[in-house]
Amino acid sequence: MSDSAVITRPETREETKTRQIPPYNVVLLNDEHHSMEFVVMVLVKVFGYALEKCFQLMLNAHETGRSIIWTGPREVAELKVEQMSTFHETRGKKDLGALGCEIEPAPG
DSSP, rough: OOOOOOOOOOOOOOOOOOOOOOOOEEEOOOOOOOOHHHHHHHHHHHHHHOHHHHHHHHHHHHSEEEEEEEEHHHHHHHHHHHHHOOOEEHHHEEEEOOOOOOEOOOOH
């Protein structure tokens, strides 16, 4: 009789780490030129947020000078800023231009 035993060892797997894409913020800057209604309308159209949320974001920018309105991958943040720049408010014959916004690396 044979006294050999079969030993099974668990497979060793290399630990894989998922590389996280660093997030970026889209920041709405306050200005004294655009109407509050225009700012809210642009936020609704570009981000699809509810009116109440857009109003709060606009109010935050108005009161503090800036408001983080979206956070995500850099490419999408750049796209959102570009989309926002396509909306221009006009009063009479005067073009007030696009809203002031920028992207910045998000902490974390």
